[in-house]
Amino acid sequence: MRFGLWVEPEMVNPDSDLYRKHPDWVLHLPGRTRTELRNQLVLNLARPEVADFTYDWLTRLVGDEGIDFLKWDMNRAFSEAGWPDHARGADLLWSRYVHQLYGIIDRLRADHPDLRTEACSGGGGRIDLGILARTDQAWTSDNTDALDRISIQHGFGQIYPARAMAAWVTDVPNQLTRRSVPLRFRFHVAMAGLLAIGGDLNAWSPEELAEAAGLVAEYKAVRHLVQHGGLHRLGEPGGEGPTVVQYTAPDAGEALLLAWRTTERHGSPRVPVRPGGLDPAARYRDSRTGAVHHGAVLAGYGLTLDLPAGDWSSMSVHLVREERV
Missing domain, CATH: 2.60.40.1180 (Golgi alpha-mannosidase II)
Structure with a gap:
């Protein structure tokens, strides 16, 4: 097993040295309260100095700690989406933000060619051809219920390839729907994408562990078809x-x-x-x-x-x- 981290580089906690030093680095509009969600504000990546700061600490983190995988999440919507100290901030914010985001990932991948990344935003909200050109896979949805995933994966597959579709086997009752579905069914649904296990293996019975091992071996024998087939x-x-x-x-x-x-x-x-x-x-x-x-x-x-x-x-x-x- 290799080493991965879940990161949210686009956010900052207001109770932090970074925010106290650079309160102008977040999206904001004069005269409006800066709305916090999850105790976070959104950094304005459209600003070159913010993009450079974000890239610098990420590349040092990956290099210094020998990280193999980054799950890049973005868990809150933009609010007070302004750039008041730029003459054309209102016009440039959205396009500049996206280009700077892509640039950070491009530089990271150039520095660390073996780094794998997963795109994620509020579940599966950030899935587009631009981000998929720079990442290896996408988090499809926070809903991992096997029954719901059949329809979710059906919709995802209308546009995007199965090799980009993260598909996890999670525990039951499902944390979102409270539905209980047999382990075999959960595995077979997840086999339609990038199979992974997101359950507490310490809580699985010996019989479940044995069944899971057999199903993982089954997937490994056919994953080239799922990930590269028609x-x-x-x-x-x-x-x-x-x-x-x-x-x-x-x-x-x-x-x-x-x-x-x-x-x-x-x-x-x-x-x-x-x-x-x-x-x-x-x-x-x-x-x-x-x-x-x-x-x-x-x-x-x-x-x-x-x-x-x-x-x-x-x-x-x-x-x-x-x-x-």
């Missing part, structure tokens, strides 16, 4: 049947199917789906069961998923091209 949606969230996604290798040599079914009321557990993007002239072997399927049959008639009976059932299917015929 996405096919074979069953939509909220429908009568299960939600099913497929990730296919660029050369059609492998495919991964993930399926989630929340309740027995959503149709039969034996569900036919038609995988996309496979080679119709090849045979594919199911790496778990050993069953062999012809590509043309999969495309025309489909693959029957034998989901476990009961509520909160889920499964993964890994298909590997065996031979051409």
Whole structure:
């Protein structure tokens, strides 16, 4: 395990030496109270001296402490968004702020080429092509409830790639929704993105730890498909049947199917789906069961998923091209 830190470089506590020395460094408007949220004010990164200060302490922190990963969070909205001591502050603030933010990250990455970073803002609020060009992944949402995440991840995947989508297995009852979902289901949902574990492992039973170890190994065998494959949606969230996604290798040599079914009321557990993007002239072997399927049959008639009976059932299917015929 490598060393990472959660940082919020854009904020300052008013009860700090930095604020007492530079009260003009925060966003503010003359005559208005400086609104605190989470005991914080927002530093004005549009100011070059503020951007330089932020970069200097971050690069020293990463270098001096040997940090491998930064989760860069921004947990409050702008208020009193002004730059009163600049003649064109009202016009320049927003664009300058963003460019300076990007510049800090660019300089950090140049100084520390092996540093990995995660973009985060109020959950998943700061996800755009500019920030993704400079970071390795994005925190998708503070809502880690597996049921809700099916829809959240479905929406995220309309624009952004799965390799940028942080997806955590967290404890139950979920801290936000208080819903309890089986560990296997939580893992299979998180496998659709960048699988990580955010639970208290000391509180997990030996059986849960063993199951989790097996599911982590399962993900490691297929994560190249999730993170670099083409996405096919074979069953939509909220429908009568299960939600099913497929990730296919660029050369059609492998495919991964993930399926989630929340309740027995959503149709039969034996569900036919038609995988996309496979080679119709090849045979594919199911790496778990050993069953062999012809590509043309999969495309025309489909693959029957034998989901476990009961509520909160889920499964993964890994298909590997065996031979051409």
